[in-house]
Amino acid sequence: MKVKKENCYDLIVLGGGAGGLSTAAGAARLGIRTMLIERGRLGGDCLWVGCVPSKTLLHEADKMRDMREMFIGSSKGAGELMKDFDKNEYFKIALKRVKAVQSAIAVHDSSERFEQLGVHVVAGKGEFTSKKIIKVIGADGVAELYKFKKCVIATGSRPFVPEIFASVKYETNETIWDIAKLPESMTVIGGGSVGIEIATAFANFGTKVTMVQREKRLMSKEEPQVGDFMRATLETMGVKIYTNTNIKNVTYNEESQVKVVFDLLDDKGNVMREERVLSEVIFVSTGRKYNTALGLEAAKVSYSGKGIEINDYLETSNKKVYAIGDVNGKMLFTHAAGYQAKAVLQNMLMPKIFNFLKKKSLPEAFPWVTYTYPEVAHVGAYTRDLELKKIYYKQYITKLESVDRARTSETHEDGYIQILVGKKSKILGVTIVSPMAGELITEWTLAMQHGLPVEAIYNTVHAYPTLSELNPRGTFEHMQQKLNSPFIFILKYLFKIF
Ligand SMILES: Cc1cc2nc3c(=O)[nH]c(=O)nc-3n(C[C@H](O)[C@H](O)[C@H](O)COP(=O)(O)OP(=O)(O)OC[C@H]3O[C@@H](n4cnc5c(N)ncnc54)[C@H](O)[C@@H]3O)c2cc1C
DSSP states (O other), X not given: OOOOGGGEEEEEEEOOSHHHHHHHHHHHHTTOOEEEEESSOTTHHHHHTSHHHHHHHHHHHHHHHHHHHHHTTSSSHHHHHTTTOOHHHHHHHHHHHHHHHHHHHHGGGOHHHHHHHTEEEEESEEEESSSSEEEEEOTTSOEEEEEEEEEEEOOOEEXXXXXXXXXXXXXXXXXXXXXXXXXXXXXXXXXXXXXXXHHHHHHHHTOEEEEEOXXXXXXXXXXXXXXXXXXXXXXXXXXXEEOSEEEEEEEEOTTSOEEEEEEEEOTTSOEEEEEEEEESEEEEOOOEEEXXXXXXXXXXXXXXXXXXXXXXXXXXXXXXXXXXXXXXXXXXXXXXXXXXXXXXXXXXXXXXXXXXXXOOSSOSSOEEEEOSSSEEEEEEOOHHHHHHTTOOOEEEEEEGGGSHHHHHTTOOSSOEEEEEEOGGGBEEEEEEEETTHHHHHHHHHHHHHTTOBHHHHHTSOOOTTOGGGHHHHTTHHHHHHHTTSHHHHHHHHHHHHO
């Protein structure tokens, strides 16, 4: 089959999720003849099965938590006052709200809007047939060939579910939003950010949640104290947690409940005892797989189980093809896909001699947030990275209760900020555990991106009373230590004399 003349594009974007949509819109604004291929719904994981439904559900579940907390201290108690409250009905309303939010956002991602921007949107599954040609198979099974000068792959990722779950019906982030009713009980497999967000939401709605985590801690990529903090927080919500486990089999019992049987291990990996959990529903969040079934061999694009291989500038082994977002396996976040969409446009336009102007696949400072209650936000290095690389650092931890707004808003529980400071007051890494931590981390990201020292945060005026005062508060101990410097000593001496 020959490629029709009208099917030749300057740029073809494969995948219409967060990364693909931003790339296509940006390219069209630059006047580049652009085509976008999407096999499902424009908007991708973030809109349909990721960030948007999860954050909406968490918000609705937070209202239930607030309601319960409102009754604490009353003579009747929360249980008595809420006994007539139909949590199932409320859960249905929450799911409806999820759909409403998705529909509202979907307008921005619609094919009509993209066609208006000048992007030709094609529905179908795309796969490479050569280094410059993509075949698209539409819903009707008809195939069409398209030729590109440059191509950006943004096909994302999907849940990785181990074989052991194959014999039962399980939920993942792709299915949970259509669940028929609020389950009485749920087992969440995996204690990373997706598992913890789902456990938080369902526990707040009133489901009896059990979490089974393979690693020794929850959120094992974060600082150890974050995992311990999160464990304590979830346990306060009534979540039963098992860590350091090895799942042995997953079946149904006679009452059609899912039975998960696992070994509990000690620190050395020896079996301590066998445990079993029964529940109505099982939610599997054990990692991600990359959408690389795209005929990449024909395009001479290298990939592995860790995603499509890219260099620092998002280029694949085929110099006309780039890979952005989840599919390159670097950072699985919507804002990573968005950043890389901007970067790929800049890099694509730069001839090789301007390599120094090209943007890296990730910025100097890259933040992320887990939307539990309280939120966990992080940017920069962890203590383990610095120790491994033998980089000098000092660690400062300041409790959230030192901020008045945390008290006025009754959010002072146990949150904190941890700051890692290097030589010359360089900000190396920050972790915040607090309500709105995701908003608070941006100030640190800005400072780190622009090479500003700790003093920049200390000297910035923060309105009183705001939670953002936690940021300068977190610098106090470091600044106090600077008061012991020889320069300050001389100033104090001169003050006494004159
Ligand atoms: C439960 C959950 C919650 C999350 N919450 C957050 C959050 O709060 N904040 C955050 O930053 N990130 C969050 N994420 C991660 C975020 O959703 C992803 O990082 C983001 O969607 C990646 O965007 P992308 O463009 O790379 O891929 P996607 O959004 O997955 O888009 C890829 C698109 O490519 C299409 N596609 C795939 N193969 C083909 C093909 N052969 N032909 C045509 N089209 C194809 C797919 O249909 C899809 O629409 C969350 C993820 C999950 C699972």
